[in-house]
Amino acid sequence: MSVSLPPRGRGTASNPHNRFAAQRIIASDDGWYQEVPPSRATEVRAETAKTIITRNQSPDLPFDRSLNPYRGCEHGCIYCYARPSHAYWDLSPGLDFETRLIAKTNAAAVLEQQLSKPGYVPAPINLGANTDPYQPIERQQQLTRRCLEVLLRYRHPVTIVTKGALILRDLDLLSELAERHLLRVYISLTTLDDELKRILEPRAAAPSARLRTIRVLRGAGVPVGVLCSPMIPQINDCELESLLESAKGAGARSARYMLLRLPREVAPLFEEWLQAHYPQRAAHVLSLIRQSRGGELYDSRFGARFTGEGVFAELLQQRFAVACKRLGLNRRPEPELDCSAFAPPGGQLSLL
Template sequence: MHPHGVLRPLVFKGRGALSNHDGRFDHLQHADIDDGWHNLDQDLAPLPTEVLIDNSRSIINWNNSPDVPFDRSINPYRGCEHGCIYCFARPTHTYLGLSAGLDFESRILVKPDAARLLRQELSKQHYRCAPIAMGTNTDPYQPLEKQHQLTRQILQVLAEFRHPVSIVTKAAMVERDIDILAPMASQGLVQVFISITTLSNQVSRTLEPRAAAPQRRLDTIRRLHQAGIPTGVMTAPVIPVLTDPELEHILAAASEAGASSAGYVLLRLPLEVAPLFEEWLQHHYPLKASHVMSIIRQSRDGKTNHTDFHARMRGNGLFAEMIRQRFRLACRKLGLNQRSMEMDTSLFRPPGKPEQLGLF
């Protein structure tokens, strides 16, 4: 054991998680043990990203949740290099026999056939058009997108089919696809939400280490707005004590940059995310950790997460109600959420399908 009885966490530069604990489905559990040479006290080399191939046979995910405004989504990547410590998608890696910790942000599965599969599914005779959501699980513009361009290929198919899509991202890379998004926006086929958790570079650097800096995200809102693309801001998640004091400032900055709509989610910590987040808090903000976790539990019926519909996104109790009221009043003051951002589904047409049938 370490001479002080405590092992140093796995602090890798550019990574959010501080450990790589086994998932809940693993039969064996592994632990880091000092072998007497104090190797665990040495500086750690950068943790490289490993790319794995996901040979999924379908690309559209379906849901019937009343908590979200869509019934279908696309995730071209599984796992996310952004490394946001609070990410609710982390537990999905445990289904693959991987860890929700460092594995989630360093072992990424890519779906090279995403565009082809999407074309097949949209071309099916009985397919009925409704907006597709991207960025609902992992970020479609995470760093690997620069190399693989799966999101861009998907957007090209959606534009060709005139299919509406909504995008949520923390990345400035979405600006790369303005040449596709702007024409789609002119037809009412797209909306983009930029997620901003904090305006503090210091907090963001460890909270979401490989995402764009907060000011850069505001610049992205501005550029999308200038290109005529309906743009909103997601203040998600709102973290008690740590980021909730910034709520009104984030909304004001996003509104000034051109955002016309806004949303929020109160931090939720499902399954493996809870111990990962607490570990991160104790390391980076030890003096605030107990206060943060206390309010989270007060807002989640004594737990770190709600699974009930209508409660899991907003929480309940006094703090959750205060956040609801603050968000509502700030949006009203700034004129956010005043206009409908509904997209047009009537233009959907598979390539080669006639606009209307002839008489003869």
């Protein structure tokens, strides 16, 4: 099976069909056709958002609302469960997801409007539930920073999940949020192997940079944990204990993990990635995934989609629990973020 390697710095070379498109264009060699390779450059399109807070009722998530300043993600992680969402914008979940990005340029203004609505009840907002808020384009766009400025001004609690070392740019805001018990950060750490990181998460921060990020955040008084996600059978699951040890050594106090998820177009993209980088191991990897997903490559059921089931999944859970106990991770419940301090600027203050 011949599979094209991705362009350097990208997670995939493919741009699979957008499942919502009414027509499908298929290239055919008639002697005249000259294939034009898909663009490798990053394009950013501005979007004027009508709302910015997304609600969910998932029992698997520790939050009921989230905020995403961007659609698509330049990190290019081949396993990203958010890839299928790009089809809603008439774009491919493949290379388009990594290169044709959408920035919600009015995100901070809309956030302020929603927080100011009468009757709004505060609860922690997760920043980065779908795409990384500290992906490379944030350096110029600064949408995440502007949203954090609003949240700090309103004294609104927030949780952040990122694999971008760019988060340290906003240490001034993060420190003040943490001091007011309004912040918790999780750094996603998938591998300690630079070469695996290069092909798995091509434009994300290096493992050493993420560990340094944990260390600096902890030193600044920011509550920080590690998210070992995703755990991929026979690719990085062997690193679980060393990932937790390294994160603990850098200052992480809590930890979570998730088993690889392959919804919709992510499954064929991941299979193609396996054939390109691990052809001799591909069948075994996919077999273990199916054993953990009821015979399929994906299981969307609440309660099972994050951890899986079966022998491999149960062993992974046991390894995680044993390692966390040995390292002292998750020893104490994470303190609740303070929702009582919420105060829209200009609003009437309580006399009590």
